Amino acid sequence: MPNQTTATVASWRPQTFFSHRIETAGQIERLNAEGGIAVRFRPLGRAGAAFTFVGGQSAALSLWRTASRSGFVTIPQIDVDVVTIRFVTRGVMLRHDHRREHVGRPGWAMMVMFDAMRDEEASGGFEALSGTITRQALVAGHMAFEGEAASAALPDFEPIVEMKGLPLQALMLTMDRVHGQLRAGVSDSDLLFPLLEEIMVYQLLSAWPRRSPAALRRRSASDAAPLRRAQDYIDGHIAQKLLLSDVAGAAGVGVRRLQLIFRGETGKTPLQFILERRLDRVHADLRTSSGGGASVGTVAARWGFTHMGDFGRRYRARFGEAPSLTRRSPPSARG
Missing domain, CATH: 1.10.10 (Arc Repressor Mutant, subunit A)
Structure with missing residues (x-):
């Protein structure tokens, strides 16, 4: 998981692009010594290691693709408060936390807290799309998404979920798209990327199953007024970077409610509008x-x-x- 250079740094240093190809034990040693990542690697067994990971980072999240012929083991080497999301597409990822074990495999998705991790073991023939997001950014997204219905604590998400529904598949596609744009580089003039990054967080919050689903409070107010305020705000800031949390704030609702209003009143999402x-x-x-x-x-x-x-x-x-x-x-x- 790409991140910092020392074990004492707990905030992210954005790396817009990174690429590592490991084929020998010496390359593993150099990678672990150079830092810049949140884990240290070691070979799985005596067969050596052969793996690659390529991706990019922004201030709040990191996304990368991993492929390995040999398998490998990773052990945390810095203290960082992030949530890890992983879609295994080939092979198996066995994760040991301090209290339990999780198994990631094709057709299932993983969400686990980095600070709970003891080690992870990837099998031979392993491939995955992975990402991390800071807890601070996820909490901020949760508060904006739920609006008045939100608590200050993150929901209790299921750590392992089956990829049965379209929402989780859509989340994986969005992660892959954001990963591609991070790899290609994001310019300051790109007005779409901050919105796409924000929407990925909202997709995660809405699509990922929870152990105890929160009941949303029903609202009886007319949707016409907040829709008009949202559209006026968008039109007034259309040449600037727009975030759904800002649009929702101008409309006086949470992001979840904003999305429902747009779908109900216009048949479109706020992003489409x-x-x-x-x-x-x-x-x-x-x-x-x-x-x-x-x-x-x-x-x-x-x-x-x-x-x-x-x-x-x-x-x-x-x-x-x-x-x-x-x-x-x-x-x-x-x-």
Whole structure:
């Protein structure tokens, strides 16, 4: 799990990209000595070690993919307050906590507290998508998501859950997407990534089963007023980085309630609404002189779209044509 350089540091040092390929005992020793990760590795048995892990980090979370032919053992070497989420896609991960044992295997997902870990053992032929999130960020997300219904303590999540439902599968897909963007690098002008990162946390909070599910208090107030306040806030801040917690705060509701209101009143998620508003701004700039002769990429980046492949797909789905065609259309054809 990528993280700090010394055993005394308990906060994260973001590494936007990291990649390690280990094939010899000497490489394991150097990796353990160099630091920068929260665990130390050792071979599984006498066969040596052969594994890779590649990923990236932001201030609150870390995501990486691991693959190993030989298997390996990891032991914590720093004190850090994070929650680990892992989707094993091949092989087995056997985790020993101080009080119990957990087994991760394909078709199941793991959520465990790092400070409870004694060691982890990955089998040969092991592959997994893993991530950590700080407890502070998860608590903040929980408070924002539940709004007035939230307590200050994290829910009591199940440590091992079966991947039966679409919500957990959607969470894995979002983690994979965030992992890919962290690997590719996230620029300051990317207005979508902070929102995607936030949504991943909310997906985790809503999709992961709890040992004692919390009952949400019913609300009888009209949805029209908070929806209008949310839409006004989005429109007023559409060129800036938007978080759902900020939108929900402006609307006077929690994030969970905000999502329900948008789905019930518009048939869309808040994220879809925000993306459509930004696509509309790009479309308007390409159709008029407000584009200022800038390239399609420059206009798209102005409204927060920095990954052009994803932008192009979204644009064509909304307007039925490529953005370059919108720019080339003569005024008489624009209606």
